[in-house]
Amino acid sequence: MxxxxxxxxxxxxxxxxxxxxxxxxxxxxxxxxxxxxxxxxxxxxxxxxxxxxxxNELARSLFKKQSKIIGLIVPHLSTIFFAELLESLEDHLARHGYKLMIFNAKDDIERENKIMHVFNQYNIDGIILVAHTKQTKNYADLHIPLITIDHKMNEETPSITSDNQQGGRLAAEKLIASGCKKVLHLQGPSFLLTVLNRNKGFNETIEKAGIALHTIDLAFVSPDYRLIEQFIRSHPDADGIFCSTDILALHALRALHKMQRAVPDAVAVIGYDNVELCELVTPNLTTIDQPIELIAEAAVASLLALIDKKTPEPLHKVMPVKLIERESTKKS
Structure with missing residues (x-):
């Protein structure tokens, strides 16, 4: 009524x-x-x-067996890198007439299972999986075209990643060129493949140069500032800091400012991701740039190829990274 x-x-x-x-x-x-x-x-x-x-778009999608909707699963929505990636993905998909349905997995298996159920309900055309998962078989059972970003799920599933090992090497080489003798490494949780790869490139290069290295493992989302400050204070003679995300680097800058340690004269600081905030802080943050636009473009191209029942070439794309030098490190 x-x-x-x-x-x-x-x-x-x-x-x-x-x-x-x-x-x-x-x-x-x-x-x-x-x-x-x-x-x-x-x-x-x-x-x-x-x-x-x-x-009724849902009714039309059931009739045509095509919804023009892509499901995106991210591990967290609160991180700036994923927010910027999401925006780029949405822009590229819109150019091809697709809409984006966004899900926040929060590293929770039960949430992930509910998300997969929704995919079946809404006749999703394809899936972009940014969140790391242990449910490879469950995704395969959906029989929905799927690609991964930021990690490689298996040899059969197309992936788009950046060259994290190279990113770690570039950061180490910059600190070495800056004359650093004792380096601190603030890393995200070491169980993440991206973090492991960055660590590998960074640690190998630093150790090869014979430079003292001290590492702390921190949360990916909402890292504890008190732990960061305490860690830096416990190494008063450290003259270089590499952080596996820009957010960790911003926390490090805050701690150094509080301790009245000049950046970059006393301590050089390098972040990772090159989010917009890097240019809004003082000093501007030197960082490793992940090409978000290129990652999004390549991801959409691979997924559309799968939807068209074609095999993306290459199946696994590794995007180059580069060092962006700003005020938090000395000029080489």
Missing amino acids: LLKGVMSMPTIKDVAKKANVSVATVSRVINNTGYVQVETRQMVLDAITELGYIP
Whole structure:
């Protein structure tokens, strides 16, 4: 029962009645299927416009077996890097007529299972998986085209990653060139593959140069500032700091400022990701740039190839990274 003064939305039956045609004819016009005479098609389109009819997208997707919706699963929405990646993905998908349905897994298996259930309900065309998962078989059982970003799930699933080992090497080489003799490494949780790869490139290069290295493992989301400050204070002679994310680096800058240790004269600091905040702090943060636009573009291209039943070439794309030198390190 409708409330007084509240108008109901026009239905496909209303359009059919207005155009004096069958519901099946209206459906063929809306979905652009089957033959409809030019004059009849125009009558239906005029009725749709006059009534303000909006087709039910979910119903259309079930009919056409294509929703034009891509499901995106991220591990957390609160990190700046993932927010910037999300925006780029949405832009590239929109250019191809796709919408993005976003899910926050929060590293929770139960949440992930519920998300997979939604994918079946909404006839999702494809999946972009940024969150790390242990449910490889469950995703395969969905029979939905899937790619991963920021990690490699297995040899068969297409992936887009940046060269994290090279990123770690570039950071180490910059600290070595800056004359650092004792280096601190603030890393995200070491169980993440991205962190492990950055560590490998960084640690090997630093150790090869014979430089003292001290490491602390910190939370990926909302790292504890007190632990960071305590760690830096416990190494008063450290003259270089590498952080596995820009957010960790910003915390390090805050601690150094509080301790009245000049950056970069007393301590050089390097972050990772090159988020927008790097240029808004003083001193501006030297960092390793991950090409977010290129990652998003490559991810969308790979997923669309899968949707078209083609194999992306190459199956696993590794995007180059580069050092962005700013004020938190000395000029080489």
